[in-house]
Structures are given as C-alpha cells and as structure tokens.
Ligand SMILES: *[C@@H]1O[C@H](CO)[C@@H](O)[C@H](O)[C@H]1NC(C)=O
C-alpha cells in the first residue's frame with residue numbers, strides 16, 4: 337500500500353504531506369492525549385453526584401477541556417493539563433490508570449472521595465512529574481508502592497486516612513523536594529523513612545498500629561526484625 341501511494345504522489349506532494357505531518361502531528365497528539373486522558377478518567381470512575389457528567393467532550397474547541405470542573409491547563413491557548421483537582425466529589429472506583437495520558441500533569445487531588453484498591457505499583461509511569469499528590473481520605477488499601485520514590489518532583493504527598501498496610505518504603509527518603517508528608521490514620525507499621533529536607537512531625541504518622549523511628553519512639557530490635 338505504502339509503495340503504491342508513494343508512486344501515485346508526485347515528489348513535491350509527498351514532501352508537502354511529510355512537512356504537514358511533522359508540523360501538525362506532535363501538537364495534535366499532545367492535545368489528544370489530554371482529551372483521551374480525561375475521557376479515560378471519567379469512564380473509570382463512578383460519579384454518583386454527577387460532577388464529571390458536566391465534562392462535555394462534544395465541544396470541538398481544543399481548549400474546552402480547560403474549562404471543565406477540576407481541570408486547570410498550563411496556558412489559555414493550549415490544552416495541556418497542569419492540575420486535576422477533584423476533591424470531595426463522591427467519586428468511586430480504582431485509581432484512574434488513564435491519567436498517564438495527561439503527560440504534563442503536575443498536581444493531582446482526589447482527596448475525600450471513595451477511591452478503592454491499591455495505589456498502582458507503577459505510579460511513577462502514570463504521574464511521574466507531579467509535585468503534589470493528595471489521595472487522603474479515601475479507601476485505598478494494600479501497601480504504599482516503592483515506585484512512589486521515583487516521583488522525584490513531589491513536594492506534597494498526602495496519603496492520610498486510608499486503609500494502607502505494611503511498611504512505608506524507606507526509599508521515600510529519596511524524595512529530596514518533599515516538604516509535606518502524611519500517612520496518618522492508616523494501618524501502617526515498621527520504621528518510618530528519614531527525610532533530609534522535610535521537617536515531618538509525629539502528627540504525620542498518627543493513628544497507625546506500629547510505626548517507629550524518626551520523630552516517633554525508636555524501633556526496638558524486635559520490631560525491626562519483624563520487618564526484615
Ligand atoms: C466551546 O468551548 C469554548 C472554550 O471553552 C467556549 O468559548 C465556547 O463557548 C464553547 N462552545 C459551546 C457551544 O459550548
């Protein structure tokens with residue numbers, strides 16, 4: 337097929353098409369990623385209160401998604417999404433994997449909803465550039481994925497008031513920009529990470545069954561052995 341169409345096209349027409357593809361494709365696909373990202377988020381979350389029902393994808397204007405509730409774009413004249421803030425909207429379902437399509441995302445707030453299941457083990461592949469991640473007050477369970485340590489731009493990480501279990505990955509201490517961190521009100525145990533540049537107080541760890549170290553009481557040999 338490709339050979340046939342190359343023969344039919346004159347060289348100048350071929351070059352024109354090539355240049356047109358080179359000029360339009362990167363922008364076209366960037367824009368489409370963010371639209372597809374929001375479509376995927378909407379279809380993966382249950383929305384009993386109808387907030388996301390107001391996301392109207394029929395508007396052909398490129399930038400119409402920037403006016404959607406909870407969506408903030410980088411600039412008025414393109415549609416690269418900067419922040420997604422959907423707190424307290426009664427949303428249900430798992431962490432929306434389709435968010436990977438929002439490639440320029442720097443902030444995600446899904447706090448105070450009913451998000452269930454695990455934080456994806458490949459979270460840094462999904463939201464690797466976020467500076468702020470707030471998943472507090474949901475129903476997330478399972479362990480905190482070690483891959484969160486690869487979200488190296490994080491300033492704010494709030495996972496408090498969920499049902500997270502196991503140990504906090506000590507690799508999170510690699511998050512050199514972290515200023516705010518909370519895992520209070522979960523079911524975590526074991527040693528807490530030490531953060532070089534953040535002043536994390538005991539409050540950030542409150543109401544967990546067995547955390548120790550850092551601003552908490554030192555880990556005894558026995559509790560360390562339990563987690564080795
Ligand atoms: C489509 O979106 C643009 C940009 O947000 C807005 O100005 C325009 O009014 C919208 N058109 C309709 C028909 O909703």
Ligand SMILES: *[C@@H]1O[C@H](CO)[C@@H](O)[C@H](O)[C@H]1NC(C)=O
Pocket residue numbers: 433436456458461462
């Ligand atoms: C992340 O993991 C999920 C579940 O295994 C998988 O479906 C998805 O393709 C992965 N995403 C990326 C970007 O690696």
Ligand SMILES: *[C@@H]1O[C@H](CO)[C@@H](O)[C@H](O)[C@H]1NC(C)=O
Pocket residue numbers: 482483484485486507
């Ligand atoms: C971070 O990403 C690298 C490359 O994908 C991977 O090899 C490594 O295991 C990840 N680190 C953590 C702590 O998950």
Ligand SMILES: *[C@@H]1O[C@H](CO)[C@@H](O)[C@H](O)[C@H]1NC(C)=O
Pocket residue numbers: 535537
């Ligand atoms: C950390 O914060 C606590 C409470 O705000 C304060 O008392 C303490 O001096 C701070 N420590 C450092 C090293 O900044």
